[in-house]
Amino acid sequence: MTVVKRTSSNGFLANSLNFFYSAAEEMGLEEGLTEILSRSERKLSMSIPVEMDDGTVRVFDGFRVQHSTALGPSKGGVRFHPNVCLDECEALGMMMTWKCSLAGIPYGGGKGGVCCEPLELSKKEKEKICRTWAARVEPLVGAWTDVPAPDVNTGGPEMVWFMDTISKMRNRLEPAIFTGKPIPLWGSKGRTAATGYGVATCGLELFKALDKKVEGASVSIQGFGNVGTYAALTFIDAGCKVVGISDITGTYYHKDGLDIKKAVDHVQNVHPKHLLEGFVQDGMEKLELNDVLYLDVDLFIPAALEGVVTKDNADKIKAKFIVEAANGPITSDGDAILASRGVVIVPDFLANAGGVIGSYFEWAQDLGGYFWTEEEYNERLIRIMKENFQRVWTYGKEKGVPMRKAAFMVAIERVAEAHRMRGIFL
Numbered sequence: 041m042t043v044v045k046r047t048s049s050n051g052f053l054a055n056s057l058n059f060f061y062s063a064a065e066e067m068g069l070e071e072g073l074t075e076i077l078s079r080s081e082r083k084l085s086m087s088i089p090v091e092m093d094d095g096t097v098r099v100f101d102g103f104r105v106q107h108s109t110a111l112g113p114s115k116g117g118v119r120f121h122p123n124v125c126l127d128e129c130e131a132l133g134m135m136m137t138w139k140c141s142l143a144g145i146p147y148g149g150g151k152g153g154v155c156c157e158p159l160e161l162s163k164k165e166k167e168k169i170c171r172t173w174a175a176r177v178e179p180l181v182g183a184w185t186d187v188p189a190p191d192v193n194t195g196g197p198e199m200v201w202f203m204d205t206i207s208k209m210r211n212r213l214e215p216a217i218f219t220g221k222p223i224p225l226w227g228s229k230g231r232t233a234a235t236g237y238g239v240a241t242c243g244l245e246l247f248k249a250l251d252k253k254v255e256g257a258s259v260s261i262q263g264f265g266n267v268g269t270y271a272a273l274t275f276i277d278a279g280c281k282v283v284g285i286s287d288i289t290g291t292y293y294h295k296d297g298l299d300i301k302k303a304v305d306h307v308q309n310v311h312p313k314h315l316l317e318g319f320v321q322d323g324m325e326k327l328e329l330n331d332v333l334y335l336d337v338d339l340f341i342p343a344a345l346e347g348v349v350t351k352d353n354a355d356k357i358k359a360k361f362i363v364e365a366a367n368g369p370i371t372s373d374g375d376a377i378l379a380s381r382g383v384v385i386v387p388d389f390l391a392n393a394g395g396v397i398g399s400y401f402e403w404a405q406d407l408g409g410y411f412w413t414e415e416e417y418n419e420r421l422i423r424i425m426k427e428n429f430q431r432v433w434t435y436g437k438e439k440g441v442p443m444r445k446a447a448f449m450v451a452i453e454r455v456a457e458a459h460r461m462r463g464i465f466l
Contacts, residue, residue, distance in 0.1 A: 043074045050127035051371065052346050056134050058372040063448030066441065073456050076464075077137075080130050081114075082106040086176040088154060090168045101125075102173045104152035106186055107133035110458040113184050114150030115140055115396060117191025117220075118173070118198070120166075123345075124153035132367055136396070138451035139389035143428060145400045148455075150186055152177065158193040159313070170201035178206050183216035183407065189399045190220035192345070195266070200225055216406035219399035228402035230417030236270025236343075237418070238394020238425045239365040242386050243271075243339055244278055245429045246361055250384070258337040260284035260359070263344035264307060264316055267365050267392070271341055272300045280339075286332035289317035293335065294324045334358060342369035349374040357383065364388035379442055387444040389451070390432055397424055 045061055048054045057078060064074045088100040103126050106114040116136040129151045137149030154169055161169070180186050190199060199218045203225070207214045215226035223229060247254045257280045261268045264287045272282045281297035292298065299321050306319045333340070333348065333356070340359035342348055346368035349357060354370075354377035362378070363386040364370065370378065370385065378385060398421060405411050436446030 043071050043078075046078050048127055050125070050131065052368050053127040053131035055347075055368060055372045056131040059444065059448060060134065060138075060452070063445050063452055066445060067449045067453065069452065069456060072464075073459055076459060077108070077452065077455060080105050080107040080133060081109060082180070083126060083130060084177065084180060085126055086173070088169055088172045088176065090165060090172065092165055093162050100169060101155045102153070102169075102176060103129045104150065104177045104180060104186070104188075105129040105133040106148070106150045106180070108137040108148035108455060109185070110455050110462065111141060111148050112146035113148065113182070114186045115147035115189070115399065116150035116152065117189045118151075118194055118202070119153040119191035120156050120158045120169075120193040120198075121153065121345075122155060122157050124155040128346075129153055135367055135389050137455060138448060139393050139396055141454040142390055142432070142447055142451040143393045143397050143400075143424065144454075145397060147187070147396070147400065150188070151191075152188055153191070166198070167201050170198050171205045174202040174205035175209065178209055181206065181217055183214070183403070187216070187399070187403060188218055189395070196220060196222040196227065216403050219402040219406075221402070226402075226406050228398065228405055228411065228417060229414040230412075230421065231398045231402055232266065233270040234398030234417075234421055235365070235392055235395035236267045236272075237274055238397065238421060239267060239341060239343070239363055239391050240271045240274035240278070241394070241422055241425045242391040242429050243275065243341065243361075243363045245426055245433075246339075246363065246384065246386055249429075249433055250361075252338070255279040256281060257339060258283050259339045259341065260332055260335045260337045261341040261343055261365075262286050262332045262348065262369075263342070263366065264303070265343070267395075268341070268343040269304055269307070271343065271365060273304065276300050283337060284332050284335045285316065286329065286344075287316045288329070289315050290329050291327035291332040291335075292316055292319060292321075292324060293327050293331070294321060296323065298324065339363065341365050344369070347371055349378070351377060354378050355381075359383065362386070363391045365392050367392070375444065385442065385444060386429070387447050390428060390443070390447045393428065394421055394425055397421055 086102040132151035140147035221227040336358040343365035349370040351373035354374040
């Protein structure tokens with residue numbers, strides 16, 4: 041039998057499938073398992089009717105995908121964004137499967153979202169969307185079946201609305217169903233910074249593996265939300281210079297290094313919508329939105345959305361190394377161009393796994409009703425991130441393949457072995 045490879049008109053899903061098939065072929069994965077793992081176990085589309093503040097009714101499209109539960113409950117965030125669609129959720133769910141497997145935690149992969157523009161929604165409208173989404177997905181989620189978390193444009197408040205809705209529907213508290221909750225409501229100390237902290241850890245480990253001096257190394261970061269913020273703070277604490285940051289308002293550049301702590305204060309406490317707009321620093325240049333991609337730096341961190349580096353602009357990238365903080369920020373065509381130029385890339389599902397590892401910590405604490413200190417949390421997180429990086433780096437050197445393919449091969453093999461042990465009926 042010859043595997044009939046899936047294709048998709050959605051660029052992100054097509055890229056995810058291309059990366060998977062390439063790794064599966066390299067490692068000689070059985071055809072049957074290739075067929076199984078290229079598809080999702082369950083995909084849900086839902087309508088979300090909402091009475092808006094002005095009295096009109098709008099219906100939003102919502103989704104939840106469970107790609108795999110071979111290793112455990114499916115795990116993955118819920119994003120609110122105008123580009124959310126079923127194919128995007130499937131691609132992200134597939135990548136979550138590899139991310140959880142590579143991290144060595146007992147989860148499969150899932151993803152969900154709502155197609156909407158959060159900046160146009162009031163707090164009350166967003167709450168209505170959250171509670172209806174939760175009610176629609178209630179039959180599928182649970183501490184041992186599917187555990188959603190925050191993603192793009194969602195955070196602690198949304199997780200509380202999700203948890204509260206399902207807890208009331210089931211007439212019992214269900215704190216372990218959703219992670220990324222505020223600390224007073226069964227959240228975990230350390231979770232907020234976990235993804236950015238893990239991304240920076242991978243960047244610093246890469247410098248060490250390549251015998252590159254950390255002190256004074258230049259870094260640029262696309263996206264200054266939660267992940268970009270904590271990554272930037274970690275890099276400057278290690279002695280790096282963060283020379284460029286960006287959000288939807290543009291790129292902010294200073295050749296000698298930005299005052300990151302001042303930028304964080306501006307976003308968190310000055311701008312009403314938590315944006316960089318209005319941030320000033322002596323000697324700083326305000327550049328165009330996408331200029332952050334092309335800064336001449338040692339390390340570039342794409343921490344925004346997927347597909348920002350493609351075959352059309354990969355040759356303009358000047359960074360020597362890239363650590364992917366966003367999910368799928370580089371297309372397969374763009375990846376090939378960068379690889380041909382010798383750019384070392386730490387793939388997304390290795391680099392940004394700090395978030396899901398942190399979610400695992402929160403889930404474990406919720407199930408046990410016993411909470412750790414932030415120091416315990418961070419110590420365990422950094423240890424796992426360093427171990428995962430070294431595992432992939434060493435495997436890639438042994439097999440003579442780039443880090444992305446090495447990470448895929450390590451991750452796929454763990455899920456495949458679970459399928460071999462459990463059999464086809466799951």
